[in-house]
Amino acid sequence: MSKIRAAITSVHAFLPDYALTNSEIEKMVDTNDEWILSRTGIKERRILKGEGLASSDMGAEAVKGLCAKRGISPSEIDMVICATATPDMLFPATANIICDKIGAVNAFGYDLMAACSGFLYALVTGSKFIETGTYKKVVIVGADKMSSIVDYTDRAVSIIFGDGSGAVLLEPNEEGNGVMDSILRSDGVGRNFLYQKAGGSQYPATHATVDAKEHYIYQEGQTVFKFAVTKMADVSAEIMERNQLVADDIAWLVPHQANKRIIDATAKRTGISSDKVMVNIEKYGNTTNGTIPICLWEWEKKLKKGDNLILAAFGGGFTWGSVYLKWAY
Numbered sequence: 001m002s003k004i005r006a007a008i009t010s011v012h013a014f015l016p017d018y019a020l021t022n023s024e025i026e027k028m029v030d031t032n033d034e035w036i037l038s039r040t041g042i043k044e045r046r047i048l049k050g051e052g053l054a055s056s057d058m059g060a061e062a063v064k065g066l067c068a069k070r071g072i073s074p075s076e077i078d079m080v081i082c083a084t085a086t087p088d089m090l091f092p093a094t095a096n097i098i099c100d101k102i103g104a105v106n107a108f109g110y111d112l113m114a115a116c117s118g119f120l121y122a123l124v125t126g127s128k129f130i131e132t133g134t135y136k137k138v139v140i141v142g143a144d145k146m147s148s149i150v151d152y153t154d155r156a157v158s159i160i161f162g163d164g165s166g167a168v169l170l171e172p173n174e175e176g177n178g179v180m181d182s183i184l185r186s187d188g189v190g191r192n193f194l195y196q197k198a199g200g201s202q203y204p205a206t207h208a209t210v211d212a213k214e215h216y217i218y219q220e221g222q223t224v225f226k227f228a229v230t231k232m233a234d235v236s237a238e239i240m241e242r243n244q245l246v247a248d249d250i251a252w253l254v255p256h257q258a259n260k261r262i263i264d265a266t267a268k269r270t271g272i273s274s275d276k277v278m279v280n281i282e283k284y285g286n287t288t289n290g291t292i293p294i295c296l297w298e299w300e301k302k303l304k305k306g307d308n309l310i311l312a313a314f315g316g317g318f319t320w321g322s323v324y325l326k327w328a329y
């Protein structure tokens with residue numbers, strides 16, 4: 001009997017309407033369009049506006065769209081894993097809230113937190129439930145309202161992040177398509193360079209933590225950059241090597257969108273030419289867990305059954321990884 005693989009059978013995304021442009025950021029902090037564009041590749045990012053709207057609202061939209069495209073009812077979903085760094089609340093899980101908002105009444109769900117690598121970690125985790133025959137329809141959703149933890153007076157952080165979500169449906173495939181291989185890594189040393197200090201069990205929220213702006217993202221950009229640029233490139237090259245893949249075998253590189261220079265370094269290291277690299281960072285910035293499924297959604301029409309894709313991510317923690325995927329439709 002052929003091996004059951006977990007294949008992506010539908011993809012959808014949601015991006016809020018409001019675009020925060022570089023020129024608007026110029027009015028908030030001491031920066032300029034030319035600097036932002038040349039150092040990051042970002043022109044604008046989307047921001048979710050509206051009282052009480054949260055990551056789950058964007059996640060729910062992505063999952064609803066994915067079900068409509070596949071022609072299934074949310075009640076057919078077995079399981080939802082939500083990768084997020086900005087859960088609606090610390091608990092319950094944002095996945096539970098998404099299930100409730102879309103009517104996934106037969107699904108159970110939980111959140112997975114691995115910063116910007118969360119979507120890849122969740123994709124690999126979810127694929128195991130398909131490969132083992134446990135479930136038939138597993139949804140992986142990456143959803144982040146990064147604007148809720150960005151200090152718009154900090155020029156090192158505010159230029160980078162944006163809001164958005166993307167989701168994929170995993171189903172069993174016996175034609176040899178789907179998740180073929182994965183490498184996931186982490187190193188806790190990274191907690192010193194990219195974090196949201198307060199609001200957890202170590203530093204619960206107090207007036208002092210609010211006054212010290214400790215509920216916002218703290219990032220040592222240069223250190224994060226140095227790790228990201230080598231780790232994401234290395235892990236992409238490693239997964240290609242161990243699957244005997246050369247650049248010509250790859251239809252698309254799907255990198256996490258954190259900085260155009262990190263993406264370029266990964267493409268260079270793997271030898272994959274720039275016309276085969278999904279890049280939309282200029283429009284959305286870094287949407288954290290949203291970047292990879294948003295790319296897949298934007299490029300969906302260009303993807304062909306059997307295409308070899310290399311997905312790669314790097315994030316806080318540090319966390320990083322790559323997935324080798326054969327597109328199934």
Ligand SMILES: CC(C)(COP(=O)(O)OP(=O)(O)OC[C@H]1O[C@@H](n2cnc3c(N)ncnc32)[C@H](O)[C@@H]1OP(=O)(O)O)[C@@H](O)C(=O)NCCC(=O)NCCS
Nearest residue numbers: 030031032035039116155156221222224225258259314315
């Ligand atoms: C944040 C980042 C864009 C900063 O770019 P950089 O080239 O490393 O810039 P540096 O921090 O070395 O700063 C260089 C100079 O630009 C200045 N600068 C920093 N941010 C600036 C901004 N938004 N506008 C203008 N100048 C800025 C610095 O103050 C510094 O000035 P100085 O030389 O006078 O001291 C970059 O480090 C980065 O992308 N890091 C990785 C971020 C990331 O991937 N995060 C998510 C992980 S998933």
